Amino acid sequence: MEEDTGALPRKENFSEWYNEILWRAEIMDVRYPVKGLYVWYPHGFGIRKRAYGILRDLMDRDHAETMFPLLIPKTEFMKEAEHIKGFEDEVYWVTHGGRNELDVPLALRPTSETAIYPMYSLWIRSHTDLPLKLYQVVNTFRYETKHTRPLIRLREITSFKEAHTVHATWEEAAAQVEVALGLYREFYDSLRVPVIVSRRPAWDKFPGADYTIAVDTVMPDGKTLQIGTVHMLGDHFSRTYAITYEDANGERQYAYQTCYGISERSIAAVISVHGDDKGVVLPPEVAPIEVVIVPIIVGKRRDEVLAAATVLEEEFRNAGFAVKLDAREMRPGAKYYHWEMRGVPLRVEVGPRDIDANTVVAVTRNGKKTTLDRRGVVEGVCSILAQFGEELSQTARQAMAGRITTASNLEEAAEVVKNGVAVVHWCGSQECAEKIEAAVDASIIGSEIRSDLIAVSDGPCIACGGNGTSALVARTY
Numbered sequence: 383m384e385e386d387t388g389a390l391p392r393k394e395n396f397s398e399w400y401n402e403i404l405w406r407a408e409i410m411d412v413r414y415p416v417k418g419l420y421v422w423y424p425h426g427f428g429i430r431k432r433a434y435g436i437l438r439d440l441m442d443r444d445h446a447e448t449m450f451p452l453l454i455p456k457t458e459f460m461k462e463a464e465h466i467k468g469f470e471d472e473v474y475w476v477t478h479g480g481r482n483e484l485d486v487p488l489a490l491r492p493t494s495e496t497a498i499y500p501m502y503s504l505w506i507r508s509h510t511d512l513p514l515k516l517y518q519v520v521n522t523f524r525y526e527t528k529h530t531r532p533l534i535r536l537r538e539i540t541s542f543k544e545a546h547t548v549h550a551t552w553e554e555a556a557a558q559v560e561v562a563l564g565l566y567r568e569f570y571d572s573l574r575v576p577v578i579v580s581r582r583p584a585w586d587k588f589p590g591a592d593y594t595i596a597v598d599t600v601m602p603d604g605k606t607l608q609i610g611t612v613h614m615l616g617d618h619f620s621r622t623y624a625i626t627y628e629d630a631n632g633e634r635q636y637a638y639q640t641c642y643g644i645s646e647r648s649i650a651a652v653i654s655v656h657g658d659d660k661g662v663v664l665p666p667e668v669a670p671i672e673v674v675i676v677p678i679i680v681g682k683r684r685d686e687v688l689a690a691a692t693v694l695e696e697e698f699r700n701a702g703f704a705v706k707l708d709a710r711e712m713r714p715g716a717k718y719y720h721w722e723m724r725g726v727p728l729r730v731e732v733g734p735r736d737i738d739a740n741t742v743v744a745v746t747r748n749g750k751k752t753t754l755d756r757r758g759v760v761e762g763v764c765s766i767l768a769q770f771g772e773e774l775s776q777t778a779r780q781a782m783a784g785r786i787t788t789a790s791n792l793e794e795a796a797e798v799v800k801n802g803v804a805v806v807h808w809c810g811s812q813e814c815a816e817k818i819e820a821a822v823d824a825s826i827i828g829s830e831i832r833s834d835l836i837a838v839s840d841g842p843c844i845a846c847g848g849n850g851t852s853a854l855v856a857r858t859y
């Protein structure tokens with residue numbers, strides 16, 4: 383890949399910064415010749431791999447992982463009316479196998495309800511088969527007509543984690559929605575990404591769902607990014623796909639379902655929230671390289687320094703760190719620049735002075751320098767990385783808090799949404815939502831807000847003066 387050249391755009395020019403950092407930090411190559419499809423560089427894929435390893439560990443607590451087919455027959459796809467309406471403009475169709483026209487066109491899954499639920503109908507017979515909680519991590523395809531953007535709005539979603547659960551009652555399904563939100567909070571806590579949870583307005587819920595609860599973060603430009611959604615499907619899909627079970631009294635009942643999804647937007651959030659003017663900044667939890675060792679090679683003591691650096695690398699590797707020794711013939715400063723761009727959380731420098739003093743110098747990606755005793759170096763680095771992770775959480779949380787502002791009328795809200803999220807009182811009516819959205823040129827993205835950064839309250843709707851409660855208004859990706 384091309385080497386680094388020149389300075390990055392400043393992060394305050396977020397859109398340019400974001401586009402440039404994807405190739406400068408070797409995350410994604412956007413030159414693939416199909417719109418909305420992009421290629422993972424190995425470094426970017428390493429971030430995805432660690433992040434989805436955390437996600438799988440969370441899901442594996444009480445879900446089973448599986449994999450359903452990519453191609454969905456039109457007959458199945460077209461069964462759930464609302465679902466179709468929501469996706470008919472986004473579905474890719476396969477119509478030929480070789481030169482033979484297929485008798486039934488096949489959809490590339492935009493999401494997998496219509497692939498999975500006919501099989502659930504075969505699998506679920508009795509209440510003893512419930513609850514059923516499966517998930518898969520697959521690619522899905524959506525013919526997005528809005529502006530596509532790497533990691534944020536793709537036509538091939540390469541890292542679509544979708545969970546689909548089945549329960550005996552509405553209450554159990556509603557409880558699973560809360561379990562899913564807890565998992566998503568834990569996931570984003572691990573990525574040090576602060577989130578706001580809220581209920582999407584009825585017109586924004588997932589097609590075919592009773593309600594949708596979304597997980598949003600606030601991007602550096604003040605726009606929100608939906609980085610996870612949890613849907614209560616009620617019995618809509620079970621009635622359409624005949625997912626029924628025999629209850630304890632031998633009665634046949636329709637099942638109740640949920641589904642919840644996360645995509646590579648989670649990676650976009652890590653890059654966007656934590657990055658700075660020098661490049662990507664990775665939480666240790668998802669860094670493909672946690673520690674890079676840079677030997678300070680000085681003339682005649684070159685071999686001695688390299689030997690010491692190699693021993694150090696071995697020690698970190700045996701302690702379970704993802705460590706890299708950068709022994710390239712290059713000025714140390716150029717190496718610092720290279721690894722800072724790629725977001726490596728910790729650099730360890732070792733040179734002749736360190737060998738004589740039996741120390742090493744540890745420098746975190748956010749610029750903290752510590753001289754460590756060579757003997758306790760592994761423990762020292764452990765606590766430095768833990769501290770670094772906490773600092774990332776705090777910095778990101780404060781940044782998000784700084785972009786959320788209460789607005790008590792339309793004019794104030796119109797100002798706030800230019801570079802942040804407005805918290806307003808809304809009566810909940812669609813009519814007032816349209817008035818508010820037109821007046822402030824932004825969307826009502828949620829109510830029933832759950833965030834320890836936002837004090838929810840009642841008050842007069844800023845459109846009609848009627849009884850309102852706190853709602854989020856923002857521009858969105």
Ligand SMILES: Nc1ncnc2c1ncn2[C@@H]1O[C@H](COS(=O)(=O)NC(=O)[C@@H](N)CS)[C@@H](O)[C@H]1O
Nearest residue numbers: 493534535536544608609610611641642643645
């Ligand atoms: N075009 C896209 N590119 C990247 N991520 C996307 C795209 N469309 C949706 N997502 C992400 O995928 C998540 C789940 O998508 S969704 O439509 O809301 N929900 C579903 O598809 C349900 N079947 C849950 S699995 C969204 O919250 C969003 O974060």
Ligand SMILES: [Zn+2]
Nearest residue numbers: 809814843846
């Ligand atoms: Zn109103």
